[in-house]
Amino acid sequence: MPGLVGAFHELDSTVNAIGDLRRNKFNEFTVYSPLPRHELEHAIEAPPSRVRIFTLVGGICGATFGYWIAIWASRYWPLVVGGKAVATWVPYTIFGFEVMVLVGSLSTVFALFALSRVPRLTMTVGYDERFSQGHFGIFVETAAERAKEAAELLKKHGAVEVRHEA
């Protein structure tokens, strides 16, 4: 879908531009920024990230697996060592914990990748290298007929450059 991208120099103007866009029913847009800024998040009013659910589930699975493998393997061939019980839950807590951390954090990473769609093979439209350095950017996906209006809007808020993306 075609659209246009505006590069901003200042944070506040970006924020204002976002606000204006949404008020003018431009809802299909992506904001680029070299660093995470709460101002932007507030302006966009995006739903909270769902990463935490993955983390929780991963953690729980991990803990269970940790305990399970230790206990199951011990009982699989019950050999007595040092007169201790064959399956002892106290030391096995270590496995519960370690595997919880392992699987939990890995699933968090997986969530991050899955939700934010990385790794991706191609650079997408509407991105500009400046956005990883000093500039903020807004990519508005819009039909050709409203493109002009959007461009106006971005410029008004002091976009240093507005470019049309095919």
Add this chain to the structure above:
Amino acid sequence: MATATPPVEMRPNIPSATIRLPAVKDYEQVDREIIGTLKPTLGWFAALMTAIVCLLIGVSAWFYQVYAGLGVAGYHPPVMWGVYIITFVFWVGIGHAGTLISAILYLFRAGFRTSIYRCAEAMTVFAVMTAGLFPILHLGRPWKFFWLIPYPNWRLLWPQFKSPLVWDVFAILTYLTVSSTFLYIGLIPDIATLRDKETNPVRKAIYGAMSLGWRNSDREWRHFTRAYLFLAAFSTPLVLSVHSVVSFDFAMALTPGWHATIFPPYFVAGAIFSGIGMVFTIIIPIRKFFNLKHYVTLNDLDAAAKMCLFTSLVVGLAYLTEFQIAWMSGNQFEKDYFWNRLFGQWAWAAWIMLICNMVLPLSLFSQKLRRNPTWLFILSIFINIGMWFERFVIVVPSLSHEFEPWQWGSYAPTWVDYAILLGSFGWFFMWFLLFIKQLPVMAISELKEVLPPRVKTAGGGGH
């Protein structure tokens, strides 16, 4: 049509980061200066070569040991563990400070963390990589090490999950995985920056692949901040757990001098202490040679030095407590052993440990010294030595002086032990040196967070 947008407060992103980087003006400067450090220099190259040579020495010594048998090392029953286990614990310990700084301080929003955490974190990963080698190369039959990993096999046998060594396997592997993931995730946005500033197409492609096509989009940042937070939250307990588990290797045995409940906290404190020592050893030269003094400010060093002092006090307390416990235990074996530690065969090692780890760090009570990089560097070297000897004092004297007087013995490492010890440093610094010239030694995006953002008009708003 005037618009009523909420005024944007122009403060740095990290609330508690009251400290500022006065000498750093804007985002572009950060990019310029940090990425500027990546240009290889002759000195760097020389250092790298030295590291690799050390590594090769260690590797060849190890091959020789595998061929001829563990007897070529200085083992002297009953001292069945020696330099390798000592060095293992030493490196694991080093790792901890990195995670502490990058994870715990992140949760606490400690500002001085920003400039040093990337180095510290890399140090963690490489230290754990180094430590991970030792349990394998101290084995009598290293080619069988995989028997410690639970996997289905046709012997129908599994590891013995009650053994602290298996706990180690899990702890170390988890720690390695999580900390390296943590490091990499934090790196992604910076690699994206490198990618975008890079002109050489090949390097650009590599950076592109490594950045996984990161775009700094709002959606990415939204999940990123979350994920990073949770990873930090996961790493935090690891800092405490990993070295506790390592300490179980000793605490779970009934050897006099090992069999003590104080070990886990004592080891964790020691680990962080040694880690911070190593951070100084690394960061101080970097800020000097990379001209990053205005990023790693004296305030930062001061703050880190305070942590160092604190952990040193904890460790010192632990030392004294051990003696007090032995003294009051009424357990003859313990008493004999601790007497032997201080005044016996191994007194020299014990005193090195006490002086380097307990006495010298007390100097950090003086703010002047805390803000004196040269002193911090010298001190950090002493701390590294002292902490190595702490592990020596734990491992060797205990084993050489156990229950059975008839089997009391001595211990003297051979050139093989020393070569492999040297090799471990070569291995560590090889990775670290490679790191600092390929990837930014400071978190670009986070440094930007410390800076006040550029704004059109104070109070904001359109016109």
Add this chain to the structure above:
Amino acid sequence: MTQRRKWTAIPGLLLLAVGAVALSAYSGASSSQNNSPVQPIAFPHPLHAAGNLNMNCLYCHNTANKSPDPGLPAVSTCMGCHLIVRADKPEIQKLAKYYAMGAGTPVPWVRIHKVPDYVRFPHMRHVNAGVTCQSCHGPVQQMTQVYQYSSLNMGWCVNCHVNGYDPREGLKATGVVDTSTTVTPDAERKRARYDCASCHY
């Protein structure tokens, strides 16, 4: 959007890799299984152990029921018959040659079934327990050239020790036809010690 499909490619590959690793974990078969070296004398087991001769294994491997070591027939045992029988056949003449050179070398048979040196396998315990030779060595009576029938790896041993040896299966292995499809009751299965020190010392 197009990006999404492109994006899913990489995780997909990762999953495949994991699957491959998991599979390879189960590849435990022993390297020596089925190896079938050529023997100095092409001794035809089918001729002796089956057919109208149908000799008992213990006739030649005569210590299998009283020693850990099954024993090999002394060359004199062979010559007991072959002084006369088939004395003209080339293989027999080879044998005769070995026998003839009195101080000379006995037949250097190539070893096929060998457990590692740290494993004790007392043949007599198994034979006297009624385990048929074929249950481990396979249908030797049909092998023109003997090969290693079982994997001889530890899991293979332990399976029988723990789950028990089924006499009827053992008989089937010897070639006895057993058409009944009923499973052997658990009580009839012969179990053995599965304590490590029963074999490793």
Add this chain to the structure above:
Amino acid sequence: MIDSPEGAKPGVRRREFLKVLGVGAAASASACDAFQDNAGKLIPYLVSPDQTVPGVSTYFASVCRECSAACGIIAETRDGRVIKLEGNPEHPLNHGALCARGQSAVQGLYNPDRFRTPMIKTAGAWKAATWDEAIALLSAKIVEQKSKAGAAVFLNQHEGGSFPSFLDSWLSSMGMRPHVSVDFEADHAAIEANKRSYGVAWPELAFGQAKLIVSFGADFLDGWGSSVQHQLDFADARAKGAAAPRFVYIGARRSLTGLNADQWISCTPGSELAIVNFLQGRGTAQAAATASGATAESLTALAREIATAKPSLLVAGGRGENGLDVALGVAALNRSAGNVGVTIRSADAVLGFEGISKQGDLSAAVERMRGGNVGIAFVRGPNPAYSMASSAKFAEAFAKVAFKVSFSLYPDETTEMCDLILPDLHSLEQWGDSEPVKGTLGLQQPAMDPVYKGSRSAADVLMAVAKKDAAAASRFPQPDYRSWLIARVPGNTATRSTMFAKGLGSGNITRREMPAPSATQSATAAAATGDYFLVTYPSPTLGDGRGANKPWLQELPDPVTKVLWSSWVELHPETAAKLHVERGDVLEVTTSAGTVRAPALPYLGIRPDTVAIALGQGHSSPSQPTYHDGKDTSVQWGYGRYSRSVGINANALLSGATNSGGGSIATGKCSVTKTAEKVQVPTTEGSARQHGRGIAQAMHVSEIGRPPAEEVGHGKIPGAASHEFLPGLRSPVAADAQGELGAPSAKNQGTQLGMYDPNHPLGMAKRRWAMTVDLARCTGCSACVTACYAENNIPTVGAPWQNGVVYAEKRPGFNITRGREMNWLRLERYYEGADDGAFTENFEARFIPMMCQHCGNAPCEPVCPVFATYHAPDGLNVQVYNRCVGTRYCSNNCPYKVRYFNWFGYGEPDRIQYAFPEPLNWQLNPDVTVRGKGVMEKCTMCVQRIREAENRAALEKREVAADEFTTACAAACPSRAIVFGDAADESWTIQAHIGSERAYHVFEELNTYTAVVYLKKINHTTKAAAAGEAR
């Protein structure tokens, strides 16, 4: 020149079979090489030999020839190879026990340095020869020397039985004079005194009958006479508790025997006579005290004790100048005390000591040789060039002989000087006989075909030579010595066949009539000078040096000093302080006869005015002065690779003078100077003190039967046995060592516990193997240690070439100085008393064999990451070599430190550290895995014997019977101190011991529930001594 060992007589072809299969299965067996030699060859018999089932042991009864006593042995052979020696239970002397030296005979048999073929020296160079050449040469020389035949010398290692008379008749047939029957270990003075006083060379000493034992420097536990017999009887006596005899030892140095005494009366060497005189009522105690350096009180007390305690047993060793007088005096004391016939029985004398030639005869022969009119000399067995006092100048005299023939098996010093070597067969390969006691015949029969076809029985060779000469031939009609011998054996074929089976028969051997003893030289002792007394003594492990080429004996710590692979100079700590000498400082000891340099070793049990050096080490060769490098395949002169250049030869210090008893004098005066050099003395000793840890516990005889006084506070000994429970044997047949889950009442039985359930159908947990060690019996002789090496394929690691490859220091015992000895069963020797190192007679030595305790709560088990060590249902703590990855954590966590690690590939033939160079590996026990590099190993309680017994029982469709078998250490123990058995079955003997009031566990407070129970030593110290001595 060394051809691959093989060669069986035509007919029985055992060797081919086992050479391949046997070595393939045993030698290359190691925990590491899993399927590596999969393509081994299987070699069948050509003609299957009688009575041999492959894989099953065959036993041959025979006679031990390691010392003159000639105990009975049973050789266990597997597939035609001897793999283990044990005592013959029916033999009147050793009743089934066997000392360390006897055990090691197999390493003499399989010694890699044995001669493979006859060898002829031409122009100073040795070259291998065929037997025909050799025998032709010999008979030629004999003819050539006919004129001087009368002067010919034949030196034969003394042995009882028929051979001496055979030899004499051969010699006479050649017109030569009777042979000299040499035994350098024999105590000639004692023998002479015995002959004069009791009419026999060696009466039976009935320690069991005595109420008091007094030894005047007679070390009857370390090789003096028939020591196994002595030890059996002595241990029985001492085990009687309250009724046991007190034992007083008089001498300048506490030998192993001395350390077993309750009281030590120290006197200067040679002054025993003064004491004896006083005891006989001649002279006052004071006079005796001043003369001997002992205290008058102790002497008067002794006199009183001898007077009251009847019967007593007084024995005297006569190695001093006045040895004979001492021995005669003591004999007189015995007679007056009425001991003769009661505790000293001439009736069942040990006949092995009859017919030993006097030292005088030997010196006479040497002088004849020096005279230069000896044309031909033979040596069979003895090694005078090494064993004679250097001032006897044997070498130069021997060199004067025109033609010298050696029948030695090994390249020893004397043989190196000879012109012709006719390698004899080892005693385990050839026929012979002995008469241990009157009326009993011991048959020595070959247990296997000769290891090298190149060696031949000396007797057969002599007969072959005789047959070349018509006159002599008529005297030897028989084809070979065997038939000559059998012809003499009384009885018919039936009795003989039983005799072959048991190795024993009844009958007498007509002994050779001894030639008239030649007049003993007047002691050529130069006036003894020097400020210290010197005592030399034959090493309890190496004897007069014969043992030095056997790695087991080199690796066996000296029972007293615990030094191995080395020589040392014993001196008292006080003396050491005076000379500013520390352990390891090399001392130069000089006498009028010569000088030696050896490291100092402070030892509590020696008078401050005396230094002592053990004989047996210091074999050397002019042609090969340095250590063997582990690879050289040429002849290893200097008595073989294991002994050459190790330590020093103390014979260099002796005057060569003989005492009136006809024995060479082993004492004298010397001067000691410190040199700058310092070396590390290889020893297995860490700290010689218990530090109050109650490892080796003892109780005073007066405490027997009294409930142990409740010690409180600091008096409490850690590990003092509590008698609330059956010690250590709450069988850990379940998930907890206390065995609750194992009890029949236990819940969830057979579910999660599986094999640990005592009611499990397979009954794996039915038994609880355990062991008791009675410290009242243990004398510290260390026979068990060698037995363990022999049974379990334990590598010896002390050889100079056996340490690392690159940095390594080629020094004997280097690995030992690094604490890497592999003794699964070690004998610890702790001192009690004399803490300040000042000289005192009142210190005690406690010996305790320490092996894996097979704990119920084993600390080693839970730390192993791979189940390489775990608890077997039958109570064993199992070490699975092939599962071990070598973390060594188990050893760190073992309080008893009884786990040993393979630092090098001691079991891997292709490595320089290989401990069993061909053909030593023929001895390897096929039932025990040879451990490879990098794995942990330890005492298994001879699990292979347990399995073998179970297999046998299963074969015979029965249960294992009580006391049906035992471990190697228990079987060998000449004190019968070790008892092995099933603690879960009342019918086993061990039950009785476990219940003893003396029972305790080492480190019981660690809650390890060991399966090894020790019984406290019993001290018979007098109150006075007890006061001075720490508990």
